Amino acid sequence: MGMRSRNEKCFGACSVHIDGEVMRSCSIPVAFAAGKRVVTIEGLSRDGSHPVQKAWREYDVPQCGYCQSGQIMAAAALLRKKPKPSDADIDEAMTNICRCGTYQRIRAAIHAAAGTGKAGGSVIHVVDAGADSVVAAIDDRAQASASGRSA
Amino acid sequence: MNTAIPRDATVDLARRHFIVRCAAAGGGLALGLHLPLGASTAEAAEASATEVDLWVAIRPDDTCVIRIARVEMGQGTRTGLAQLVAEELECDWNKVTTEMITAQRNYARKRAWGNMVTAGSRGIRDSHDYVRRGGAAARLMLLQAAANEWQLPVAELTVANGVIRHQASGRSTSFGKVAAAAAKLTPPDPKTIKLKSPRDWKLITKPVKRLDTADKVVGKQIYAIDLKLPDMLNAAIKDCPVFGGKLVSFDETKVKSMRGVRGAVRVNDSTVAVVADTWWHAQKALDALPVVWDEGEHAKVSSASIAAHLKTGLASDDAFADTLVGDTTKAIGAAAKKVEAVYAVPFVAHACMEPMNCMVKLSTDKAEIWLPTQNAEASLAALSSASGLPLEKCEVHSMDLGGGFGRRIGVQDVVRQGVAIAKAFPGVPVKLTWSREEDLMHDFYRPIAQARMEAGVDDQGSLVALHVRVSGQSINAFANPAAIKDGKDVRQLQGLWKQPGDAQFGYTVPNLRIEYAMRNTHLPVGPWRGVNCNQNGIFLECFMDEAAKLAGKDPLAFRRPLMDRHPKHLGVLNATAEKAGWGKPLPRGVFRGIAQFMGYASYVAAVAEVSVSAKGEVKVHRMVLGTNCGHFVNTATVAAQVEGSVAYGFDSLLTGITVQNGRVVEQNFDRYGIARMAQMPTIETVIAPTHDFWGGVGEPTICVAVPAVLNAIFAATGKPVRTLPLALSGLTLI
Ligand code: FES
Numbered sequence: 001m002g003m004r005s006r007n008e009k010c011f012g013a014c015s016v017h018i019d020g021e022v023m024r025s026c027s028i029p030v031a032f033a034a035g036k037r038v039v040t041i042e043g044l045s046r047d048g049s050h051p052v053q054k055a056w057r058e059y060d061v062p063q064c065g066y067c068q069s070g071q072i073m074a075a076a077a078l079l080r081k082k083p084k085p086s087d088a089d090i091d092e093a094m095t096n097i098c099r100c101g102t103y104q105r106i107r108a109a110i111h112a113a114a115g116t117g118k119a120g121g122s123v124i125h126v127v128d129a130g131a132d133s134v135v136a137a138i139d140d141r142a143q144a145s146a147s148g149r150s151a
Numbered sequence: 152m153n154t155a156i157p158r159d160a161t162v163d164l165a166r167r168h169f170i171v172r173c174a175a176a177g178g179g180l181a182l183g184l185h186l187p188l189g190a191s192t193a194e195a196a197e198a199s200a201t202e203v204d205l206w207v208a209i210r211p212d213d214t215c216v217i218r219i220a221r222v223e224m225g226q227g228t229r230t231g232l233a234q235l236v237a238e239e240l241e242c243d244w245n246k247v248t249t250e251m252i253t254a255q256r257n258y259a260r261k262r263a264w265g266n267m268v269t270a271g272s273r274g275i276r277d278s279h280d281y282v283r284r285g286g287a288a289a290r291l292m293l294l295q296a297a298a299n300e301w302q303l304p305v306a307e308l309t310v311a312n313g314v315i316r317h318q319a320s321g322r323s324t325s326f327g328k329v330a331a332a333a334a335k336l337t338p339p340d341p342k343t344i345k346l347k348s349p350r351d352w353k354l355i356t357k358p359v360k361r362l363d364t365a366d367k368v369v370g371k372q373i374y375a376i377d378l379k380l381p382d383m384l385n386a387a388i389k390d391c392p393v394f395g396g397k398l399v400s401f402d403e404t405k406v407k408s409m410r411g412v413r414g415a416v417r418v419n420d421s422t423v424a425v426v427a428d429t430w431w432h433a434q435k436a437l438d439a440l441p442v443v444w445d446e447g448e449h450a451k452v453s454s455a456s457i458a459a460h461l462k463t464g465l466a467s468d469d470a471f472a473d474t475l476v477g478d479t480t481k482a483i484g485a486a487a488k489k490v491e492a493v494y495a496v497p498f499v500a501h502a503c504m505e506p507m508n509c510m511v512k513l514s515t516d517k518a519e520i521w522l523p524t525q526n527a528e529a530s531l532a533a534l535s536s537a538s539g540l541p542l543e544k545c546e547v548h549s550m551d552l553g554g555g556f557g558r559r560i561g562v563q564d565v566v567r568q569g570v571a572i573a574k575a576f577p578g579v580p581v582k583l584t585w586s587r588e589e590d591l592m593h594d595f596y597r598p599i600a601q602a603r604m605e606a607g608v609d610d611q612g613s614l615v616a617l618h619v620r621v622s623g624q625s626i627n628a629f630a631n632p633a634a635i636k637d638g639k640d641v642r643q644l645q646g647l648w649k650q651p652g653d654a655q656f657g658y659t660v661p662n663l664r665i666e667y668a669m670r671n672t673h674l675p676v677g678p679w680r681g682v683n684c685n686q687n688g689i690f691l692e693c694f695m696d697e698a699a700k701l702a703g704k705d706p707l708a709f710r711r712p713l714m715d716r717h718p719k720h721l722g723v724l725n726a727t728a729e730k731a732g733w734g735k736p737l738p739r740g741v742f743r744g745i746a747q748f749m750g751y752a753s754y755v756a757a758v759a760e761v762s763v764s765a766k767g768e769v770k771v772h773r774m775v776l777g778t779n780c781g782h783f784v785n786t787a788t789v790a791a792q793v794e795g796s797v798a799y800g801f802d803s804l805l806t807g808i809t810v811q812n813g814r815v816v817e818q819n820f821d822r823y824g825i826a827r828m829a830q831m832p833t834i835e836t837v838i839a840p841t842h843d844f845w846g847g848v849g850e851p852t853i854c855v856a857v858p859a860v861l862n863a864i865f866a867a868t869g870k871p872v873r874t875l876p877l878a879l880s881g882l883t884l885i
Pocket residue numbers: 062063064065066067068097098099100101102225504553554
């Protein structure tokens with residue numbers, strides 16, 4: 001649909017799962033979807049208990065939130081195919097755009113949901129009147145990525 | 152949390168587009184999940200909550216309803232403002248909920264909740280004082296009510312987590328139990344209230360979780376674009392593709408019989424709309440509608456002609472100098488070495504994820520709108536003037552925004568259009584939604600600008616003269632001409648000002664000239680996240696690296712001695728450089744760039760680590776961004792804004808709006824690039840607070856993110872990047 005996207009100009013806010021594949025509903029003919037299992041964000045879990053949703057909450061991923069249903073659907077589909085994704089897998093699979101720029105936390109939340117042990121998140125240094133501490137805003141694991149580089 | 156959902160609304164919680172598409176195709180999939188809402192949660196909350204003061208209402212179950220007068224568009228202001236109130240209220244944070252104040256309510260109570268504009272990184276910094284006083288006043292009233300009930304001196308009572316205790320007698324009560332009595336007391340004079348010392352803050356500065364996350368991860372968050380009202384119609388709109396052109400005529404008969412179409416409407420003298428049962432039908436008919444435009448005098452304008460126009464401002468004598476110290480011409484002439492460069496940045500679009508939209512319902516004695524707006528009071532005023540109804544009869548339902556970034560502040564174009572369309576359908580709700588094409592083609596763009604920069608360094612390698620000449624479009628000339636005094640539009644030099652406090656130039660240079668020549672175009676311009684500081688940050692900080700190279704100095708070492716008299720600028724630069732490991736070895740092929748700037752009352756700096764391939768592929772590996780925003784409320788939110796500002800800044804590296812035949816070329820995301828996951832670096836946030844002022848957070852770091860990357864590219868290639876987007880310098884971001 002033109003409102004959020006239109007086929008090749010799509011940015012994925014409308015992502016749904018059809019027979020387990022993430023697809024952008026804006027570009028799916030209804031005839032194609034007929035008889036297939038269509039899952040929207042609400043279908044992932046009613047109460048937000050899907051591991052991806054839990055990780056999204058843990059990392060406070062959304063900003064405006066507008067793109068987030070699509071991001072979550074894309075992440076859930078990625079994990080179904082690759083239960084332990086690498087950063088490169090994430091780069092390849094997560095092509096939905098986010099104008100608010102939540103990418104770093106999306107990456108961290110996917111790693112956390114997958115239990116790859118690579119979860120990073122926000123890295124925050126508070127340099128305060130000589131006192132210098134690294135505050136892990138999201139959780140302790142944030143520190144791990146302080147010296148990290150993106151692939 | 153949305154007060155906006157009316158009693159009789161049905162809300163579509165499923166992925167709307169899929170449903171619309173199914174409906175359009177006559178498909179048999181019934182995914183629509185319509186939930187009739189007897190009353191919105193906020194209304195229900197309001198009904199059972201007792202207002203203690205303007206900012207705090209309390210329910211019998213001890214839930215604290217904290218009122219919020221600034222909108223949430225992703226920047227975390229709702230959570231931050233609630234933290235400020237709750238800190239003084241001493242309530243249980245786990246029992247906090249929030250309620251949006253509407254513009255009508257604020258108007259009816261003589262703007263008791265103050266300014267509602269959510270822009271300029273002002274959500275927290277402009278209201279921290281009165282919202283904390285509001286929380287404190289409520290606490291004092293609740294304590295007094297308990298003291299009255301127990302007939303004890305209030306000084307003997309203590310309060311924590313919403314529970315009031317009397318130590319000696321062992322008595323305790325809770326906020327919910329005394330709220331009704333507290334509400335009857337006279338509130339203390341806010342001026343007499345002593346606020347907590349920052350040293351005693353328990354909630355402020357803590358990375359508490361955002362209050363809006365839960366809804367956003369289960370698809371429950373309702374945006375204005377998602378709303379459905381009974382019997383509503385949908386409108387699609389087309390403004391003359393050439394700015395300033397006119398709508399001559401359109402042939403409604405050609406589309407009238409198309410499926411679902413109710414009619415075509417002349418919206419104003421440059422705009423036509425089609426109204427139909429669904430938006431898809433409306434847009435299809437609009438695409439098919441024969442329209443005759445008078446494209447007017449700008450139909451031949453192109454990016455090349457605009458660039459030539461701006462170029463005339465680089466050396467003209469019509470500029471005004473905002474800063475004039477010494478004699479730059481003489482000093483540069485006499486300098487041991489000199490360098491001159493011309494920089495250019497394009498228009499850029501806001502491209503909010505949620506396109507412009509506005510639902511309007513008009514009747515003879517009531518006008519209502521539902522929309523994402525950064526200024527609900529301006530929306531209310533626009534609604535009143537467009538509908539012809541007095542303010543008392545107007546209501547703005549301000550929904551959480553799917554992005555704002557400056558697009559939805561003062562210009563209430565979508566309100567006026569929506570009302571003009573809805574007038575043709577009295578009593579029927581009409582939702583106007585712009586297509587992405589319309590959104591990109593009729594934005595209020597970041598002003599296009601060029602800058603001629605000249606510097607002279609002495610034989611010691613010190614900067615002795617700097618001449619900054621900015622030539623470009625003025626936001627004020629377009630949006631607020633009254634703000635231009637004696638032809639001097641200082642706003643376009645934001646970030647280069649000599650005055651302290653908001654956006655001060657951070658260097659002391661013995662001969663310094665900073666001037667602006669206004670060169671307007673026919674494109675509308677407006678504030679874009681980091682307003683003007685954006686492009687001025689690029690001009691100044693990239694050129695500082697050119698001057699450093701001329702001086703044969705390290706960019707940080709070159710800057711430091713010039714910043715002695717600007718300790719806060721220098722402080723955050725040093726902190727950022729240290730955390731980034733400035734000067735430490737890097738992997739082969741990786742280079743650093745640095746930048747500092749001040750904007751929105753905060754001092755910021757950034758270091759980028761970048762490699763550039765032989766093919767011009769730029770990879771940003773890591774960025775460290777520092778801010779001294781004085782006080783900060785929530786470290787996690789500050790980091791989120793810093794991270795987001797990098798992405799938003801990267802978008803402006805990737806793309807720009809160009810003009811051909813008077814109209815915008817980039818009409819959708821296939822041509823308008825937005826940074827994606829794979830292009831993002833690892834981002835670290837340095838918070839270096841000095842605790843003596845309140846600075847903004849949403850915007851400032853964007854002003855250093857871009858120049859730090861460009862300076863790293865300069866370090867890697869030896870060639871300064873003077874023209875954006877990157878593609879114009881033969882570079883791509885990977
Ligand atoms: S959270 Fe706003 S667009 Fe992604």
